[in-house]
Amino acid sequence: MQSRINVEVSLFGAFREMGDAPIVLALPGGAQIRDVRQALREEFTKRQPAFKQHKLLDVSMFADERALRRDHEALAADTKLVILPPVSGG
């Protein structure tokens, strides 16, 4: 198992307020989707000390280009993900 993996997270919807560029997180090997959520929370708080969108982060899902990814799923090395806040299309 790799000691560190890089996870690139693209932002959509209300999370665009945190920047348009994807956020790259360095996580321990064997990390799960739930660890991405926590690392993203810390990154958002670092960028905006007054970050208040914790509830939005809690109800958002992660996905790749094909499907949603569950909190318990382990990450492969150098994974690309997106964070999906509640949807409002149509």
Add this chain to the structure above:
Amino acid sequence: MKTPIHVGVSESPLSVEAAADFVHAPEHGAMDMFVGRVRNHNLGRAVTSVSYDVFAPLACNVFRELCEEAIAKFGPRLRCFIEHHQGTLAIGGISVVIAVGSPHRDESFKACRYLIEELKKRAPVWKQEHYVDGNSDWVQGHALCGHHHDEQETCRVAS
């Protein structure tokens, strides 16, 4: 036989004519269409335009899955079309076009309703409204999986 499903995400104006043409088949006697358009108000606020943010690869997967579900539920001879706009639209702009063609009207009505209702709950699309006073807000929407990120049964979006 032509493939019965067309899905897409476009930054160009959507075409209801293209949708009607796609779902037509000689053996069909019915077509039902839903067209979503930008309205000038929401929740008591005057709206000037709406921006649509879309994660296009997954959105197309979801649209295709919805069409496959509609065909399985309402009949193997359906033809289904879904396109969603990406980018900013003025009042009256077309945000989504859904069309279903079928041998008889009942399955077209039901399938079209099914597609728009499921799209609103499951497609990775976000709406940002721009108001007369210069402010903008992201519209509160449907959580893809609620708070239960590990639950499988309510959250199947794409296979």
